[in-house]
Amino acid sequence: MTADPRLPTDAIRRLTIDPGPWLSCDDCFRLVDRYVEGLLVRGAEPVPAELAAMPAHLAGCSACAEEAATLLLLAATEAGIDPAPALERLPAP
């Protein structure tokens, strides 16, 4: 798309993604355990209203997304669940 090294294509995408409804990193942290367990057990069902802002936050915050992915893998191991399908549904920056 662009050869400008100061603004690579992926940076353009990440700068212009829909930030969604506001959710702070602190609130993401508060909810993330429920969210990843929901991905593990509910599959592709819609997320509950209280967790509705989580996908956009995780798509927009690389630090929270990195930590959520780790938590999902740990939770899956504890519960004896294959993490792959849930990991596919976890929003990525």
Added chain:
Amino acid sequence: MTEVSPDRTASRQAGGIPPPGEDWIADLTSSGPVREDALRRLHALLVRGARFQVSRMSAMRAVVGAAQVEDVITLAADEAMVAVLSKLPTFEGRSRFTTWAFKFAVLQAAVELRRQAWSRREVPLDAAPPLIEPRPSPDLYAEGAEFAAAVRDAIDRVLTPHQRRIALALIVDEVPIDVLAERLGTNRNALYKTLHDARSRLRTHLAGQGYDVAPPTRSREETR
């Protein structure tokens, strides 16, 4: 020591992964050998969570070095232990206790490793030069190049100096948000709010110019 949320049992029954048989809360709030054993198991759990987080951050782990990585894991687990015990009254049982506890170790380990990895790196905090190209380049004729130029222009014209500085540091220079927060004397929430507002401002401007801005949320399978 600890008051447990009265709706914990009900919440557990409402959904989520079925809790394991062992009752962490009861053990951690008891006394004597039972509590001592629970504390020992909790610390082992947090070490495991911290170690796993660090294991997934290979680039930063390589920068920090093996010996220091062990210190990061130990420090993260110890700090997570304090956090978990102090937050125990807030545990509502809406997730497994282990998942809830793991998140403290994961956060502490990730933040500490990012901090260590960037401890000797300079963070570009000065105002970056304008991104506007002085004249059209051949790239402008490539697919999407016009949008790229519009984004560059919007960054320079629409964002406040603070929004521009934060957005470019986080997205283009890929400074970890915790590191940037520490260098600027602020916190993760404030920086993410700035980025959130900058994205909204960019999208509003680009939409006003007739661009079909990116879809809301991309899952991992969509990014492949």
